[in-house]
Amino acid sequence: MKLTRRTAKVAAFATISALALTACTGGGGSGGGGGEKATEENKPEQLTVAAWMDFPPELLASFEEEYGIKVAVESFPDGASAQTVLRNGLSSGGAGLSDVHLIELDWWTEMMAAPEDWVELPEVPDRWVDWKVKQGSVDGVMTGYGTDIGPLGVAFNQEMTSAAGVATDPEVFGEFIGGDAATWESFLDAGRAYVATSDNYFIDSLSSAFQAAINLLPAAFEDPESGDPYNIADNAEVKELFMTFADAAADGVSAGIPIGHADWGAGFQNRQWATVVTPAWMTGIIADNADGIEGWRLSSTFPDGGGNWGGSFFSVPSTGENTGWAVKLADYLTSPEAAVQWFHETGQFPSQVDAIASPDIAETENEFYGGQRLGQVYGDLASAAGDSAAGGFRGENFAGIQSLVTDGISLVESGGATPEEAWESVVSDFDALGFETAD
Template sequence: MKITTRAGAVIASAALAALALSSCSGGGTGGSNAGEATDENKPDKLTVAAWMDFPPELLASFEDEYGIEVVVDSFPDGASAQTVLRNGLSSGGAGLSDVHLIELDWWTEMMAVPEDWVELPEIPDRWVDWKVTQGSVDGVITGYGTDIGPLGVAYNEEMMAAAGVATDADSFGEFIGGDAASWQSFLDAGREYVATADNYYIDSLSSAFQAAVNLLPDAFEDPESGKPYNMADNAQIEELFMMFAEAAEDGISAGIPIGHADWGAGFQNRQWATVVTPAWMAGIIAENAAGVPGWRVSSTFPDGGGNWGGSFFSVPATGENTAWAVKLADYLTSPEAAVQWFHTTGQFPSQLEAIASPDIAETENEFFGGQRLGQIYGDLAAAAGDAAAGGYRGENFAGIQTLVTDGIRLVESGSATAQEAWDSVVSEFDALGFDTAD
């Protein structure tokens, strides 16, 4: 397997123990104030907890400018970082770093007690508006945005041509539904593809299903009360689940999502022809599919597009160096830093200046046939508009999503029919004993 993992934004993996947490809310309206960063309170070192590679020059330039060494407390994946953060917050800040990277899907859980976090100063006009809203609690900014994940579909032009269904970007866009593309038309295209091809249409329907869930305004929880909806009565999720599960029954998916041990080998073996690909995944595909020609990113996406993933840098209030930690979080999310992140990890920026930068929009990607991915994903983000912010994510969103997504995997693996898998999801949800919304 060859996977550069950005797993916190890949497949939500909150522990089942977190699922059973009753909905709680912190008092007050936000975190504490960090004070002013001065020479008198300047530390020799700052730590930042994250699970991705940092641009080589970024941390060195901060040290050159301020004389403070920055040490990355590195985690193998987002799930590991989430566990350490959860444990630290529940034990008065023990073991926490000065700055933490927090993934969108588990943001609400980590922000359950706003006083655990430092209130961050507003930086006008740096980010797209909805990113600031996502990174705020009761109107108080507690996270500075890093990337966003505008959604695209990566497809292999050579495989599509061999199957006789599409030969270029325009014909592939029409193949999956054109301007009226929906998840149903995307899945029906998969049925047409496997009827003539000798490989699968998509790597994993569980991943595609997760992307579709992200577009719902209130997938699992009531925005008013924060309580989970009763799964047996959640008609929108059942309908979406059955749509994807029935496609899985029809054999259009290899059932191998990113993070699976065989995902990299699947590219090399040409096992599938499409992957639902948020912007941050494009670089991971290029690495894992190295040497396999024909991969491109479509400018057409079901239901008009959306967002998957994105993170924030936040400062725990219990830290000893909160004033300088805020300055570091600011530095790591500047437009200049965002351009560096894009070229290092492929993360698509949430910073307005960076999005408009020719250094991103006009950069040609050799692996994807010279496509300007920055421009393609910028257009996809613009097409999605405010819907890119995604729907309501309560404290139990990540865990419930994992439970439901695992149901799709049951069908992909041949372990259950679509109906049996849905019944299993409902049963497992009921066993958790949530106090559900009326």
């Protein structure tokens, strides 16, 4: 989701049920910050949506059939590209912006720094899990309609782990990484045990796994009260976590090839690693990149009880010419019925309460993952995560600082530095940014 386009369809799902989307119009009222009513008089011929993932074709077609408005997707290769275009558009009075923008959780706060840039969205009671509504609001005003959430699991290749003598199925693999008491330390120690008996790596990238771990911290990089970054040199919690992962990187647990890397797909095809930390939205991407490779399964065990990585929102820039209809489109794209279609198209796990409970999510068997019911597994993982599923505080500088520290893990993975040298590099790079830090 974050670093690569969600172009892969989830492999070999059961036949998708026909969905009646005519009830997807619960919102669409007037918004604040430049919002307007959607009327026949101001109805445009086309609306544009900026995003970096595949849209269910029938979803866009049904909106056009319902309202007589075509929807054009302004497609980006990845979230970072979409973020750059949005940032530039907001700083230039809305120039070049689409009618609706998909905004990823990690850069949500930065994009919402000036709430007046966004239309206030009508509330849709009981549609989303409560914490998703809170995430999509600024000072209690809803400015983003939630799409997916990213409950965390671990995908593993049971043929590879079985050959290494450590795990033959999801239940045994869960025990291997620590069972109900699994921690990041037990997970990484399992990685050390795996590489000691195998000629390939335990995991694709520890920088990616570290990012997932960071998401579990209540306030990793910034003070929730002031929003100011903590001085990274004094951030004992992040340093301890960093060194835990960096030491494992130095021990050769990881291939050092994260999602988005040019060699990530080849790594699956070459059976270069046995596990991947896998938020729900990544399952389809793995299925595409590992096409033809048998043995991939999803574990229901996750370190520290589970958490969330990613999740996005559809928001409407207040400078748009079609804000009323854009609100209606954002509402339509995030209905429970639409969420089921997103799940089948991209593997995204819904944030909509009715969709989460839908048998079409929970009971769908995924052929690529050996017939596992991924919706049920991720539903259980999300439930087990509890409040931590919402993730920690993300201020305006969260995404940038996170990239800086994960780059430090990558430096160790590449053999370019020892863990201690990599941390010193992180501190130096942070200091160079010249932040006014929290006391």
